[in-house]
Amino acid sequence: MVDHAELFLYSMNNMRRRKMRSWLTVIGIVIGIAAIVTLISVAQGLSNSINEQLKSFGSNTVVVIPGDIRQQLSPFGGAARPPSVGKLFKNDEERIGRIAGVDLISSVINSRASIDFKGNLVTASISGVEPSVFEGSQNIELEQGRFLTDTDKHTAVIGYNIAYDTFGKQPVQVSSVLSIGKEGTRFRVVGVLKKAGSTGSTDSAIYIPLEDARDLAGSSITPNEVSGIRFVAKEGFEVQEVVDEVNYELLSAHHVREEDKDFSFLTAAFLQEQVATITALLTLFLGGVAGISLVVGGVGIANTMFMSVLERTREIGILKSIGASNEAIQEAFLIESGLIGLSGGIIGVLLGLLFSIIGGALGVPTAVGIELALFAIFFSFAVGIISGYLPARNASKLPAIVALRYE
Amino acid sequence: MLSLKGIEKIYSTGSVSVRALDGITFSIREGERVSIIGPSGCGKSTLLHILGLLDVPTGGSLMLDGTDVSTLNETELAQFRGRKIGFIFQSFFLIPSMDAISNVALPMMFYDVPAAERLQKAQKMLGRLGMGDRLHHVPSELSGGQRQRVAIARALVNEPTLLLADEPTGNLDSRSGEEVLKIFDELSAEGKTIVIVTHDPSIAKKSPRVIRLKDGKIEKDERKK
Numbered sequence: 001m002v003d004h005a006e007l008f009l010y011s012m013n014n015m016r017r018r019k020m021r022s023w024l025t026v027i028g029i030v031i032g033i034a035a036i037v038t039l040i041s042v043a044q045g046l047s048n049s050i051n052e053q054l055k056s057f058g059s060n061t062v063v064v065i066p067g068d069i070r071q072q073l074s075p076f077g078g079a080a081r082p083p084s085v086g087k088l089f090k091n092d093e094e095r096i097g098r099i100a101g102v103d104l105i106s107s108v109i110n111s112r113a114s115i116d117f118k119g120n121l122v123t124a125s126i127s128g129v130e131p132s133v134f135e136g137s138q139n140i141e142l143e144q145g146r147f148l149t150d151t152d153k154h155t156a157v158i159g160y161n162i163a164y165d166t167f168g169k170q171p172v173q174v175s176s177v178l179s180i181g182k183e184g185t186r187f188r189v190v191g192v193l194k195k196a197g198s199t200g201s202t203d204s205a206i207y208i209p210l211e212d213a214r215d216l217a218g219s220s221i222t223p224n225e226v227s228g229i230r231f232v233a234k235e236g237f238e239v240q241e242v243v244d245e246v247n248y249e250l251l252s253a254h255h256v257r258e259e260d261k262d263f264s265f266l267t268a269a270f271l272q273e274q275v276a277t278i279t280a281l282l283t284l285f286l287g288g289v290a291g292i293s294l295v296v297g298g299v300g301i302a303n304t305m306f307m308s309v310l311e312r313t314r315e316i317g318i319l320k321s322i323g324a325s326n327e328a329i330q331e332a333f334l335i336e337s338g339l340i341g342l343s344g345g346i347i348g349v350l351l352g353l354l355f356s357i358i359g360g361a362l363g364v365p366t367a368v369g370i371e372l373a374l375f376a377i378f379f380s381f382a383v384g385i386i387s388g389y390l391p392a393r394n395a396s397k398l399p400a401i402v403a404l405r406y407e
Numbered sequence: 408m409l410s411l412k413g414i415e416k417i418y419s420t421g422s423v424s425v426r427a428l429d430g431i432t433f434s435i436r437e438g439e440r441v442s443i444i445g446p447s448g449c450g451k452s453t454l455l456h457i458l459g460l461l462d463v464p465t466g467g468s469l470m471l472d473g474t475d476v477s478t479l480n481e482t483e484l485a486q487f488r489g490r491k492i493g494f495i496f497q498s499f500f501l502i503p504s505m506d507a508i509s510n511v512a513l514p515m516m517f518y519d520v521p522a523a524e525r526l527q528k529a530q531k532m533l534g535r536l537g538m539g540d541r542l543h544h545v546p547s548e549l550s551g552g553q554r555q556r557v558a559i560a561r562a563l564v565n566e567p568t569l570l571l572a573d574e575p576t577g578n579l580d581s582r583s584g585e586e587v588l589k590i591f592d593e594l595s596a597e598g599k600t601i602v603i604v605t606h607d608p609s610i611a612k613k614s615p616r617v618i619r620l621k622d623g624k625i626e627k628d629e630r631k632k
């Protein structure tokens with residue numbers, strides 16, 4: 001019936017008459033949408049980058065660590081129970097190694113120590129490992145040299161960044177010598193790893209033989225203690241089933257019940273689950289915070305629309321007197337509020353995109369999906385329509401004569 | 408084409424209620440020209456608003472073109488207002504942000520008239536009323552008489568069967584008023600049905616039929632011969 005295109009022009013024209021007010025209202029929405037897009041893209045980027053790093057943790061790899069991690073990760077349980085004081089020992093490794101389905105087992109001793117290379121001193125984390133670790137890891141490749149062997153003593157395999165970045169201009173190469181620890185024990189480099197890139201975790205690693213690491217740790221660990229035990233579930237075995245068996249074995253070895261067990265398992269599935277939970281919470285929280293600003297923007301639209309209706313009351317009466325239906329009046333105002341929401345959404349998304357790009361350039365991981373952008377635009381349009389609904393309805397329900405008499 | 412029976416309008420503001428119209432009964436034939444006169448506050452505008460479907464009576468019935476308007480819903484009322492009735496107000500009621508031609512084209516926006524045709528018709532109508540050289544002036548750039556001619560063009564553009572005017576010359580000087588009246592004479596000669604509310608005795612004198620109101624009642628309804 002009514003010419004919708006013409007009605008659209010009419011609403012546009014009305015917005016132009018109050019340019020300043022229209023723009024200010026749009027800005028209210030822009031802020032909310034830009035905040036949502038930026039924050040969600042950061043949460044998303046964070047989640048992506050963590051998942052990317054988790055990929056280097058092979059899907060069959062299992063790491064046993066001391067303490068009950070579920071208890072520490074739980075947002076409610078942490079304070080209620082004291083963190084477990086359990087430890088893992090070399091003989092735990094032997095027990096686990098006897099279980100069917102366990103392969104390529106290795107104890108790990110992690111520590112931090114100072115490293116001296118040609119007078120450059122840095123502090124880095126050092127992993128004492130057994131050679132089977134290299135076999136059990138995916139995406140670990142040599143750029144030069146070789147991996148550690150069973151007979152190695154005072155040798156090291158280093159990550160790409162340690163070789164080319166950490167010590168400045170002079171690259172550390174195969175047969176370079178690093179002095180590690182308080183006593184300056186000399187370690188000969190036998191291998192340099194290829195760059196792992198975004199999956200990152202091995203780029204800053206320094207691997208040395210397990211017993212060398214025990215010597216470096218000195219009295220900070222008890223005899224035979226290890227920081228973790230790493231193994232791979234054999235081809236043809238379910239990871240979870242192997243983990244259950246290892247769990248049973250360790251419970252009886254440590255004389256503890258499941259409720260107060262003093263060790264935990266890290267598996268790819270478990271880590272991914274944890275990351276997913278945390279990033280979902282983060283996304284919800286950040287989205288919620290930004291959502292509040294969008295609500296404020298929506299109230300701004302409603303306010304503007306009520307003003308717009310009020311100052312055009314007479315005009316509404318005129319339109320009705322020349323044949324405008326209630327629906328046409330309502331539509332005109334909804335076009336106006338919808339347009340405010342929509343333009344706020346589009347500008348907000350562009351701005352959010354810009355912030356994300358800037359954030360990305362500054363090293364904050366960000367990820368803007370097309371879905372997020374479209375959703376944000378649609379959402380802001382919906383906010384415009386919802387905020388404009390009541391004012392528009394009020395306008396359309398005004399009796400013609402009352403509107404005309406309005407001073 | 409138009410008949411009223413026992414039309415009543417009572418305004419109740421708080422405890423006081425004003426009986427603005429009290430049992431108005433008359434009919435108007437197609438092509439008739441009627442003036443409604445009477446002292447200030449006697450209910451002339453109220454009556455005209457009811458005829459123009461801008462206001463609803465609190466009692467009585469109104470038949471327009473064979474339809475009892477009390478049976479119409481909001482949307483149908485809007486259609487009647489747009490197609491069958493042209494309303495001219497004392498203070499013009501143009502849309503200030505729109506130029507003359509857009510104001511005149513506006514009533515056609517609510518119907519299926521193609522956009523190009525709308526502008527053509529609006530231009531033609533303005534030309535007829537001697538406003539052909541003021542198409543793109545906004546109301547604030549026009550004199551009172553010119554504004555009223557734009558308003559008349561707007562009222563006529565949908566070719567209504569009934570033209571209602573509430574003191575159309577009330578805000579105009581005598582010369583502009585004369586010009587506007589000449590337009591009504593022409594329209595009347597073409598056979599349009601016209602009802603004019605006026606204080607102006609010279610308008611009333613020209614009318615073949617004059618209805619005189621007093622305190623919301625018809626005091627006199629006379630046809631000249």
Ligand SMILES: Nc1ncnc2c1ncn2[C@@H]1O[C@H](COP(=O)(O)OP(=O)(O)OP(=O)(O)O)[C@@H](O)[C@H]1O
Nearest residue numbers: 418419420425427446447448449450451452453454
């Ligand atoms: N909205 C309203 N609420 C209450 N009373 C009203 C309202 N509109 C009009 N009236 C009353 O109804 C009566 C008729 O008013 P109306 O405007 O029809 O008079 P009129 O004959 O057009 O007067 P005038 O010649 O001065 O324009 C008046 O007494 C007026 O006070």
Ligand SMILES: [Mg+2]
Nearest residue numbers: 451452453573
């Ligand atoms: Mg009046």
